[in-house]
Amino acid sequence: MSIKSAKYIKNFRVEDEEEVILEPFAITVNYQNGSNWDVPINTANTDYQAILEWVAEGNTIAEAD
C-alpha cells in the first residue's frame, strides 16, 4: 500500500502524575487507500521497512503531538 503520511506516536510514562516523554515506539501511517496502521519501529517489520523507503524518497515523518 502507498503511504500518504506518517507521524510518530507520543510515548511517555507517568511519574508523580507528570508525563515523562520517551523515545517513540510506533508511527501512525495513513495509506492512500484510506486505512491507518500503527507501525512499530522495528526493522524486521515490513511496514516499517516501507516507511524507511518512503523517507529515503524524501518524505518526512511528522513529530508526535
Add this chain to the structure above:
Amino acid sequence: MTKAAELAKMGEVLTNSQLSGRRNLFYNGNFQCWQRSTSETGLGASSGYFTADRWKADIGATSAGRFTMNRTTSTPDGFNYGLVINCTTTDTSIAAGEFLLVQQRFEGQDLQHLKKGSSSAETAILSFYAKIVGSATDIVVEVFDNDNARHICKKFTLTTDWVRYYFTIPGDTTGSLDQDNAQSMTVSFCLHSGSTYTGGTLATDWAANDNSNRFVGVDSIFSSTSNEFHLAGVQWEVGSQATPFEHRSFGEELALCQRYFYQYEGTGVEWIYCEGNTSNHKFWAFQLPVSMRTVPSFSHGFSHGTSNGVTISSIALLSSSDSRIITRVAYASANGSANTMHHTDGWNGEYAFLSAEL
C-alpha cells in the same frame, strides 16, 4: 532386487522421503483461511494482502487494469475453496514496468531443508490446480531466491477445466538461504507483465535474476473483462514426485496463518486500566494466540463511542512484542481513579488487526 531388498528400500523411502511428516511449504495452499475478507473489488492500484491469508497481490508500475479477488466454491473435488481473480477494468496499453503477481513469501528459516546452495541441494516440486475463463491462458510461475537474486520460471497454458499442473524445481547448488525470519524465497503466479520482464528468454533453469527473463510469454489478464483466473490446492514439497495435496485441519492452518496476520474480535466487556485520572493515562492489552513473525503493526475498527459513561477518543499502539499488544486509550475527558479498571461495553463484533507479513 530381492523381495527383502525391495521391502527395505520401500521402508527407507517411507521413512526418509517426502511421504513422511508435514510436506507442503505453502501456507493456506487450499485457501481455507480468509481473515481479512472473502471478496475485494477495485484492486490494482497498489500491492497488498487483501483476501486469502498469506496470498499477496504484488503490483508493479501503475496500471489501468483493475481486478477483484474472491473466494470461490467452484473447486476441484476435495477442496472447499479456491481463489478467483477477475479483470474488471482492462489495460491494453501496458507500460514496461507493469506486472500483477499473486504470490506467497517464505521465511528463510522454514526452507533450510531445501539445502539450497549446497552440493546436496534438494529437488522440489510445485503443484497446483488452475483454470482460466477467457483468453489469457498463458501464465508464468516463478520461484525467486530473494537472498541471492536468483530465479527459475515455467510457463503454463491453462484451459477452462481444472487441471493439476506440476513444476519440478531442481536443487540449486548456488546461493544458500539465510536462517532467519526474513523473506528468503517467493513463489509468484504472474498474470500480467510489461516488456521489462518479458523481453528476454524465460529462465527455465536456475540463474541469476535477469528481469527480462522473468515472465516471458505471459498473457495479460487485463486484456479483457471476460478473463478469470482460478487457483486451488497449491503445494510445494521436497522431492521429485508430487504427492496428493496435504490437507491440514482448519485450526492447524489458521494457527499457521496467524503468525503473519491476526484479527482479534472484541468482546462485550473489554478491560481498560486507568493508570491515572487524566484523559490519556489508560491502557488496553490483549494476548496473541501464536507468536507472530515479528512485532506486528496494529489497526482497529473499534468504534470510539460512549460506553459505560466514558467516551473513547483514540486507541494507539503503545508497546508490543510478537505475542502481546499494549495500546494507549485516550478518553474524551479526564475520568477514572488511578490504578483502577474500567470496562467498555461496545466492542463485541468489532476487530483489531495485527500484521507481521513478509
